[in-house]
Amino acid sequence: MHKTTKRIPLILAGMLAATAAWAEKTASGSVIKDPAAGWDHLWREVIIDITIIGILFALMTAYFIWKYRRRPGNEVGNGPKLSAAAAVAWVVIPTFVFLSDDLYVAANGWQLWNNYREVPADRLEIQLETGMYSFDYTYPNGVRTQNELKVPAGKPVLLRMTSRDTLHNHFIPDFRVKEDSMPGRVTYLWFLPKEVGKEHVVTCASYCGVMHSYMASKIVVLAPEEFRAWYDQEGSKQGGSIKTVAENKAATASKS
Amino acid sequence: MNLKEWIFTTDHKRVGVLYLIGSIAAFAVAGILALLMRAELSTVGPTITANPTNYNVWLYGHGAMMILGFQIPALTGFFANYCIPLMIGAKDVAFPRVNALSVWLFYVGIILALLTFVMPDPPDVMWTGYPPYSTITTGNTAMYTFTVLILGFASIIGGVNFLTTVAYMRAPGLTWNKLNIFVWCTLGAFVLQLIFVPVLGTAVTLISLDKYLGTHFFDPTQGGDVLTYQNLFWFYSHPAVYVIFLPFIGVIYEIVATFSRNRVFNYKMVVYGGVFGVVALSGEVWVHHLYVSGMADWLRIGQMITTLMISVPVGLLVIGLVGTLYKGSISFETPMLYALGVLFLFLIGGLTGIPLAVTSLTVHLARTYYVVGHFHYVMAVAGTFAIFAGVYYWFPKVTGRMYNEFWGKVGFWITFIGTNLVFWTMMDIGVKGMPRRYYDYSHFSQFEGAHQLMTLGAVILGVGFVIAVLNWIIGAARGPKAPDNPWNSNSLEWSTVSPPPHGNWPVPPSVGADWYPYGAAKK
Amino acid sequence: MAHHEGAHGVADGHAHWDTSVWPFVISFGILALVIAFSLHFVYHQDFASVLTLGLGLIMIVSGVAGWTSEAMGKGDGMSYSAMGWFILAEAMIFVAMFVTYWYLRLNTDVWPPAGSVDLPKAMPLMMTFVLVSSSLTIHYAEHLLHQGNRGGYVNWLMATIVLGFCFLGMSAYEWSHLMHEGFNIGTNLLGTVFFSITGLHGSHVVVGLAIFLAGLVSALRGNVDEGFARTAGLYWHFVDIIWFFVVSQVYYW
């Protein structure tokens, strides 16, 4: 699949060379760029931005409403008839101002997006198959768990996801990340667990059927050595040879 | 009153009134469904029904009926039908029978939507109808398909009709640059409908083909692709939000200009920058609904920028509105109260769309109550307020009678408080992670209090709406007689008697070179 | 701009309001069709389904007949440009279909997918020939009408209708032939695409023919409307042009 769609981005990548190069730069380097922290930062910025815009417009409106309320002596409106130059200026200047704000937000958003998509190379890679109504994880050594994912603190975790029936979505509010899973495609997301001992709620965020709201999972963050012990023990218990549908598909699939 | 002359009418005003009655009925039903949902969500776990399917069916009915049965028909059915011929000085629309066909198809669509509550296995596919669920559910997806198809077709023939009407039937002397802003906005909406509804029609048809005739469009085991549907669906359904937005902001322009007794600020900026800009950009932004669907990156960056850029033409439209207040002579009758409400609340709704447009922020926000809060502010609050404003505004023209000013204001303030309670809270819990389309939020039980607050708010705002609708019903039945031009407006629709006779004017009007539709009428 | 003085005289409640029952009849006919679909495909009530289907068809046919006889010859000459807008909408349906098709096809490794049969190559050529001829005949018919030759118009209109039915016949033959070989809409992605796109186009041929027949019936009664003729012709040309896309994209690519 995706024979052509793989080529299109290549062409476009050429056109967007500047963006791409810049994205490259931000993604390389050894520090892990945790998107969750980046999200909180960008969110605050954008909220401040739109609050200012909103308050400016609201104050202006409120002032006009009060100032130009109908009173004796003010029975008819007397709005300005703009000269041609003023009329054009009233298009060009706001456009310029709004557009620069938009592009500023877009640039920051795109940078954060690249942090979401560039997965650090040193990672724990897990296959996830979703179905009505469970999350089925498979670790690299074949260990399988359902509706619970144990991860070591400090190591990025990558989920490669697919679905055996309808659309589902692996949403981890604490890590500010979600992505759909669906039959026929492989999608991915990653996150950086930090706090040892913490449990993070995972829910299904795509309407998938009657029991959609009951489809949930959790992420349990263990200390690295604790995780190792659990991982090896489960590995020998479950036997390392189980291959899942998800794994087979992932082997051939591409990320789009 | 002759019932036959109403049901079989081809007159644009009566067709318009039929549209209004149907869409308010749809609003009432969908609103009651919302109250049922709110009741269900008032506690963690099952509250008023133990079967999640019931909730899902309510939610399906609520979303589909509010958008397709209430707002689009009220705006492009009632207002367009009633006002456009009157505003351009025409006797009727170009094709009166086609107009009648469109309103009755609309009623058929409403009937189909209502059948949801009596038929076995009603549709439970949400208003988006995503496959694969919609093709494997036991629910009646065909009903979803046909509801959309029929309402879509009704609106396409309506669009053809109005574009022709405005192109050929304007009064002598009424040049394009003298059209009311509302006419421009509605034309923009109809162009969008003509271009995009067919794509939605195709999308929903393909689901039924897949489900009932065994095709494989969305079936990956045979080379189909589930994301194709989502692309087709949003390729329409994003422009659809501007099909709602444009006419409603047009209504607000009429009202703000009239009650400020002022000229529209920078008319050409509003039309050629605002309306044209929205129409031009609206087709290139649909991917912002697919940010967490596994969409390709190359589509995403471009459409993130175009989505953000929509704030430019919309911003020009807002500037035009605020500017129209400048040096006005503003009075605060009920229509104006609602209109000012729209101006403030649309700011909240529109600006909360900005974080959603940013693909990386949406990774957290998508499919949460934050989105639900955003679109209720723009549609359910701004859109509904605009419709209510417009109905109040043209009420004397339509019925020849006056509504009750006191109850009109009371209704407004009650809904104003209620909406903010409900929809602000939604955005708040959304940011904290509450996913949408949840029958039960047992693993988010910390939000129980917030949900109860929203349920309370929903009851409050419902009371406000009921007061408004009762006010209309009572006013239409026995309100005091209204003068022909109670708001002292210059616009053509006020120059005929209230209610206008068949044919609208004894002698069709013509306008002179210095005529301008806005500003206080010269005595 | 005050026109209100003097207008009150006509506003008495007894003024005549135009009415037409046919839009109502057609709409509810369509409702019956929709219910018939659900009865058959969802609830498997075949008898009830056939009954509703019959009822719906009767309502729609009589609605269209009533509408045409009521309105024919009273057009204001605006229908031609309105048809232009309508065709824009129609074209978008095909755009959506073709984009879906291209997308699915370009993302499939093997095309045609397993289980496909060879699509006929000669038949589509003949069909193209027939459809193009019909576009020419209708054009000539309009030309004659414009010169005031009503008899000639009716004759060439009938020729167009015959050609249209030939086209449908060939299409039906081809479908049944393919289905006989066990190739149908559910076989694989090619079947899905082939039958749905040719079916979609065929349904437009049916609509075009229905418009012509409605025009023919009233023309035989001596009621010829040039605006109607041009509008119907425009639609038919559109159906013809779409066919080129169908042939080139579905049969020969």
Ligand code: HEA
């Ligand atoms: C009338 C309806 C309406 C309107 C007008 C809008 C307007 C906008 N919407 Fe909204 N939207 C919906 C109805 C609407 N939306 C619906 C129904 C959904 C959900 C559907 C579903 O999933 O069920 C949705 C969902 C939705 C999403 C997807 C969320 C998700 O599911 O993940 C996004 C993402 O980009 C988005 C963005 C926007 C933006 C950027 C605008 C912009 O047009 C807003 C522009 C306005 C302003 C910005 C304010 C005024 C401007 C100024 C004061 C100028 C200065 C401002 C700046 C420089 C920023 N909307």
Ligand code: HEA
């Ligand atoms: C225009 C659109 C519109 C409007 C007006 C509304 C109005 C309301 N909506 Fe709706 N809503 C949607 C469009 C709209 N909504 C959509 C598109 C969805 C998404 C669907 C999906 O996910 O697929 C949604 C989803 C949605 C949810 C999310 C559920 C979930 O995700 O699980 C909720 C939850 O509270 C909700 C609540 C409400 C409430 C309380 C109102 C209130 O404002 C309603 C108030 C109205 C009344 C209470 C009726 C009043 C009664 C009358 C006027 C009758 C009077 C008559 C006489 C007196 C004779 N809505």
Ligand code: CUA
């Ligand atoms: Cu799985 Cu929702």
Ligand SMILES: [Cu+2]
């Ligand atoms: Cu959108």
